[in-house]
Amino acid sequence: MIESRRLPASGIILFLAAAAAAAAQPRTEPPSSGLRLGLRVDYFSQRVGWDNPGGESTSDLNSVLVAAALQFRLSRDSSASILAGYGSSDFGGLMFRALPFSIDYQAGGVGGLTLGGEFDIALATSSRIRVSAQGEVMAFLGSTRKWDIPGLAVAGSLEGKPSWVRARVGPVLAFGRASRLRPYLFPFFHYIWGSFEMSESIESLSGKETKDLRGKSLFGVAGGLDIPLSPHAKIRAEAGVYPSGDGASYSATVATMFSF
Amino acid sequence: MTPHKKHASWPVILVTALCAAGFVLGGQRAFQSKAPGRWAAPRTLRSVDDRLVFRARAGRYAPRQVMVKFKPSLREPLLGATSRAYGLEKLDRIPVLEIYKFRVPESLTVEEMVQALKRNPDVEYAEPNYIAHIAATPNDAYFKSQYALLNTGQQIGSSGPSGTAGHDIKATSAWDETKGSADVTIAIVDTGVDLLHPDLKAKIKSAGRDFVNDDNDATDDNGHGTMVAGVAAADTNNDAGIAGVAWNCRILPVKVIDASGNGYYDQIVAGIRWAVDNGASVINMSIGGEDAADIMRDAVRYAHDKGVVVSAAAGNNGAAVLYPAAYDAYVLAVAATDYSDVRPTWSNAGPQVDVAAPGVRIACPVPTWFWAANGGSSSDVPYAFADGTSMSSPHVAGLAALIAGLKPDLSVDSVMDVIRYSADDVNSSAKRGKDDDIGYGRINMAKALVPIKIAAR
Numbered sequence: 198m199i200e201s202r203r204l205p206a207s208g209i210i211l212f213l214a215a216a217a218a219a220a221a222q223p224r225t226e227p228p229s230s231g232l233r234l235g236l237r238v239d240y241f242s243q244r245v246g247w248d249n250p251g252g253e254s255t256s257d258l259n260s261v262l263v264a265a266a267l268q269f270r271l272s273r274d275s276s277a278s279i280l281a282g283y284g285s286s287d288f289g290g291l292m293f294r295a296l297p298f299s300i301d302y303q304a305g306g307v308g309g310l311t312l313g314g315e316f317d318i319a320l321a322t323s324s325r326i327r328v329s330a331q332g333e334v335m336a337f338l339g340s341t342r343k344w345d346i347p348g349l350a351v352a353g354s355l356e357g358k359p360s361w362v363r364a365r366v367g368p369v370l371a372f373g374r375a376s377r378l379r380p381y382l383f384p385f386f387h388y389i390w391g392s393f394e395m396s397e398s399i400e401s402l403s404g405k406e407t408k409d410l411r412g413k414s415l416f417g418v419a420g421g422l423d424i425p426l427s428p429h430a431k432i433r434a435e436a437g438v439y440p441s442g443d444g445a446s447y448s449a450t451v452a453t454m455f456s457f
Numbered sequence: 458m459t460p461h462k463k464h465a466s467w468p469v470i471l472v473t474a475l476c477a478a479g480f481v482l483g484g485q486r487a488f489q490s491k492a493p494g495r496w497a498a499p500r501t502l503r504s505v506d507d508r509l510v511f512r513a514r515a516g517r518y519a520p521r522q523v524m525v526k527f528k529p530s531l532r533e534p535l536l537g538a539t540s541r542a543y544g545l546e547k548l549d550r551i552p553v554l555e556i557y558k559f560r561v562p563e564s565l566t567v568e569e570m571v572q573a574l575k576r577n578p579d580v581e582y583a584e585p586n587y588i589a590h591i592a593a594t595p596n597d598a599y600f601k602s603q604y605a606l607l608n609t610g611q612q613i614g615s616s617g618p619s620g621t622a623g624h625d626i627k628a629t630s631a632w633d634e635t636k637g638s639a640d641v642t643i644a645i646v647d648t649g650v651d652l653l654h655p656d657l658k659a660k661i662k663s664a665g666r667d668f669v670n671d672d673n674d675a676t677d678d679n680g681h682g683t684m685v686a687g688v689a690a691a692d693t694n695n696d697a698g699i700a701g702v703a704w705n706c707r708i709l710p711v712k713v714i715d716a717s718g719n720g721y722y723d724q725i726v727a728g729i730r731w732a733v734d735n736g737a738s739v740i741n742m743s744i745g746g747e748d749a750a751d752i753m754r755d756a757v758r759y760a761h762d763k764g765v766v767v768s769a770a771a772g773n774n775g776a777a778v779l780y781p782a783a784y785d786a787y788v789l790a791v792a793a794t795d796y797s798d799v800r801p802t803w804s805n806a807g808p809q810v811d812v813a814a815p816g817v818r819i820a821c822p823v824p825t826w827f828w829a830a831n832g833g834s835s836s837d838v839p840y841a842f843a844d845g846t847s848m849s850s851p852h853v854a855g856l857a858a859l860i861a862g863l864k865p866d867l868s869v870d871s872v873m874d875v876i877r878y879s880a881d882d883v884n885s886s887a888k889r890g891k892d893d894d895i896g897y898g899r900i901n902m903a904k905a906l907v908p909i910k911i912a913a914r
Binding site for chain 1: 569572573576634863864866867870871874875877878879880881882890891897898904905906907908909910911912913
């Protein structure tokens with residue numbers, strides 16, 4: 198499912214690039230207000246664990262999120278944002294063993310609403326380096342998806358509804374001046390938790406099972422680049438890695454922000 | 458307690474055939490119940506003598522191998538460079554399908570390499586080189602004759618018919634998911650059980666209770682209960698005898714039928730109550746009577762309300778479903794099918810029939826004294842072929858026990874529904890959907906137990 202969503206994701210990235218190019222026309226006037234509007238695309242693959250009879254099982258939670266961001270300037274160098282958009286999360290590999298008929302979930306992504314918030318508070322600033330504290334919370338509220346249960350003597354159906362919350366916080370070390378390419382390093386503490394509720398209904402037979410998910414890594418590091426296109430526009434590109442006991446997970450973000 | 462405690466004559470058993478060559482040469486012996494209101498007697502009984510080979514199980518996938526399909530856009534030499542970047546050594550390529558087999562470097566596990574490859578956008582899919590195998594196959598000597606569990610179209614016994622491949626209850630696939638729990642007990646409310654039978658003694662929870670003779674020794678003096686117990690939960694994978702449906706579940710003998718094959722309802726009711734209160738999760742009742750009785754209904758309702766699944770034989774006289782099988786809300790009524798999924802005409806029918814299970818030429822244990830007491834010798838192996846819904850019901854009881862062990866939180870009604878809805882409608886060409894002959898169909902253990910894969914549309 199994630200694969201099938203690459204095309205629209207690529208389209209969004211192209212749109213962002215075109216928008217950024219348009220915004221990159223020479224301008225000299227400073228921002229006229231403290232509001233900024235932006236669009237961001239996030240992809241992440243996160244190792245998650247969940248309880249299963251016989252012990253904990255793990256699988257990869259893969260998500261693609263597209264969200265609009267509204268940023269408020271809190272002070273000259275600090276800001277807060279709210280995010281809202283749409284995303285798809287693939288919980289491939291979940292097993293529901295407590296339902297009357299056991300289910301192995303391999304049905305790909307489930308779409309849903311994405312809501313979140315972000316803050317960036319400057320702690321120290323010089324001409325060469327900026328140190329800030331950054332935090333982010335993203336919530337995915339999946340829509341209910343239905344499947345038919347094949348092969349039984351009577352008709353039956355399943356309903357699945359996922360949700361998760363992802364939070365990360367840490368210091369950001371940005372190098373260089375804000376008016377130029379600014380690379381940054383973001384070591385962070387992060388956590389993801391959520392659930393997938395699956396209901397089974399087959400004539401008089403029904404059951405419900407909820408899988409609680411927990412992230413398998415607590416710390417990660419991201420590296421990124423802020424690319425100012427004009428006084429009113431910038432693009433951010435970021436890649437992150439999340440080491441865990443059984444490998445590493447990854448994330449990538451592309452965002453653009455326009456000020457008014 | 459002795460194994461021959463109540464060893465009795467067989468007034469209601471009609472020996473219809475006795476092979477002069479003797480039991481081990483495949484001779485046929487048969488007996489029948491002549492009247493209702495007692496154990497749902499096997500219609501025929503024949504000796505068994507085939508043996509089979511043990512098949513060992515291998516691992517899940519080949520060590521240090523991954524199978525990879527790249528996206529069509531990736532061609533040589535990029536393909537080779539990509540695989541080398543992962544440290545993969547090409548072992549083989551399946552032409553046309555363009556699937557590559559690689560050796561994984563020792564520094565990584567197969568799982569790690571698969572995960573790494575899956576993250577590569579040029580990889581369409583990557584997975585271990587899985588190993589297929591014949592599903593869990595026990596090494597019991599007469600398993601080959603148990604077409605009910607795995608029907609390969611084999612000849613059933615040395616002189617028996619051949620079945621139709623695939624017309625079975627899919628036991629071997631289901632056993633990959635579960636072989637049962639020792640915490641789950643199947644009460645055999647019947648003529649008792651041979652407590653010293655080599656294929657049963659390790660599975661018997663206690664000497665049980667005898668409501669015919671009012672003591673705590675449910676030794677079988679008839680043979681019927683021993684056969685039924687073996688079908689449900691014989692000692693399995695022990696290089697001998699037959700395989701039971703529920704490998705690891707325990708047997709609780711409850712004797713409510715006397716040596717002649719008759720039992721009063723009050724004894725049966727007391728037996729059900731005792732089984733429920735002594736740890737049974739499932740009760741098999743390969744017995745039945747033509748008369749409805751409130752005391753019988755209350756007994757099976759008591760079991761149901763206490764979370765105990767009751768499986769009962771529909772009966773073998775081609776008439777209406779017997780009681781207690783006919784108590785639809787509380788009991789799974791089980792009809793019979795044969796080695797080609799055809800319902801024998803003698804299998805009782807009615808709206809109360811929930812499911813069917815194989816009941817023709819079923820390999821089962823008989824008491825160790827059985828053949829010597831019935832024209833054979835004490836050296837004859839204590840196994841036989843039997844017919845009847847008596848043999849069908851313990852297949853269902855075994856399946857109920859496996860479900861109860863795998864999903865202990867399921868209600869008794871849910872367990873019953875899983876068994877019903879997972880059945881194969883094997884007579885759908887004539888009677889589509891639930892019908893009076895075989896209910897929802899012949900049980901399918903794999904559908905009931907193996908997880909259903911919900912894949913992307």
